[in-house]
Amino acid sequence: MPQTKEKTTAKIMDGFTKEICLEWYQQMMMMRRFEEKAGQMYGQQKIRGFCHLYIGQEAVVAGMMTAIKKGDKVITAYRDHAHAIAMGITPREVMAELYGKSTGCSKGKGGSMHMFSKEHGFFGGHGIVGAQIPMGAGIAFAEKYKGTDNIAICFMGDGAVRQGALHETFTMAMLWELPVIFVCENNKYGMGTAVERTTNVPYLYKIASAYDMPAAQVDGMDCLAVHNAFAEAADRARNEKIPTFLEINTYRYKGHSMSDPAKYRSKEEVEEFRHRDPIDAIANIIKQKDFATEEELTKIEDDIKLVVEDSVKFAEESPYPDASEIYKDIYTQADYPYLMD
């Protein structure tokens, strides 16, 4: 599969620059501390329902963010807090949404699985596995139709690639040359089911070959590898209108959701990935290359902790939506005649 190609614009040819390394560090630390706090608040029953944490997978979104541009659109599944924050929704609005408060990015109507921000080009958090795959292609369809040079990035899990919708979408995305990147965040499990138990083709990127769609396997614990893969795919989508399928190998340290004790995998396996932690890795590079000192990194982290604390305070102090809100935002028609007997 064509993993490397010339003609890439944003690809970092000479390795790491200081600005980008620090951006990755800052982004990933933000996601990590935010998710840890979300887990804690779930434990206190401030956050309810299904809640899926992104801890361990941070390099995927961080690497994407430095490789795409403003105007590009993102859609994903229910494991969406980090994508939302990276795309520019404030931690306050995401935490408030987790709490179900009216100040949340979806006014408390969506919750953990349904973060949205039209302003920031974030087309949501979706709860039906695989549903966002055709939607992602549709977002790209609209960009091409309108003649912009924006692209769509459509995330999915390893479990989601088993849905028939993927195959229908890949066919049309190639046929109609849509500016889209399909990204499979392969974290090895869909709930309790390991990838190998869902297929005789363990390399998910190979699915694309049936459609002649360019594809690549990417180390998702390495921001640079992720960035470069996205940069190349973005260039191809933007300038050649050719979709790409990226299989990004990553890992979730926590259970599938807050209610999953994750007994289906070994401690050793989790440890193995923790040893390759993307935040530790980038911190080491930053220190080795003298991009920042230990103290400066600690300062970044401390600032992030304050932002996270502030998001909790904001969520705590915000009101729940009024009961009358149930009849709002269903139709755009203001006086829709609901059945109310």
Add this chain to the structure above:
Amino acid sequence: MSERIIAFRDALKEAISEEMRLDENIFIMGEEVAEYNGAYKVSQGMLDEFGAKRVIDTPIAELGFAGIGVGAAMNGLRPIIEFMTFNFALLAIDQVVNSAAKVHQMSGGQFTCPIVFRGPSGSAGQLGAQHSQMFENWYANVPGLKVISPSNPYDAKGLLKAAIRDNDPIVFMESEVMYGDKGNVPEGEYIIEIGKAEIKKEGTDVTIVSFNKLMKVALQAADELAKEGISAEVIDLRTIRPLDFPCIVNSIKKTNRLVIVEESWPFGSISSEITYQVQKHAFDYLDAPIKRVTGKDVPMGYAPTLVDAYLPTVQDTINAVKSAMYVA
């Protein structure tokens, strides 16, 4: 039969396991049913007992495994297809409606489709709009299907055994928030006939009809009303299609008033159909318009305030009864 208290999920598990021991052709298939022992632990221990040939984990591919179930059923097997929830069965509804429900008729009676599609339906706390829907009325609309929606462990076991033995395709709906409910399920075999409602509480002033987890709301409302001297008869539908209209009509002949309580959206719901049948068959017995309490006519929101505003409550039911009785 001696009393034995077990959980709803264990009643379901017993029904499936007992039938699987009797008939080699029965298998269970779905997401996380085998190695994870079921997303809601209904199939706990089944992989150990029956092996991977008959307790089968699937990829997340609802349309595919529902259709595989239908094909297998047409070719001599008796599949039990578990949907993690019926929200996800929407991806498979084509196979349920266009294949399972119709092959018997389309083939002029040559093929049968003895299959059970089962899983939880309805809301389960703050799960947001996509994970909180009731689908009984969707499937009940389809000729060729039978639809069952029990409210307690005893009925769940007896009806699921009947469903597995039935030669027609069955949609069997449970509830995430009922799996832990405990109830009396006596030792030993019993079957509950499909299509029969049950009078859970006798009364004379008003009939309250419900099913699935809202039976709790109906029964609680009846208890509260009793304290005020209002005697409610409470009917648990248990089977949605075929629906036991005679049971409701007979009750109305006694009480002359009807309140229907269901979690579904109001438009085209089970209460809509009951209302039509009752006005047709018991018009002269009604002393007041039929009342219903349903989920609100909107997708359910995440915030607790929105969940509370959405779901039918005991108080809503009491109010509906009083309004049907013209008391304030």
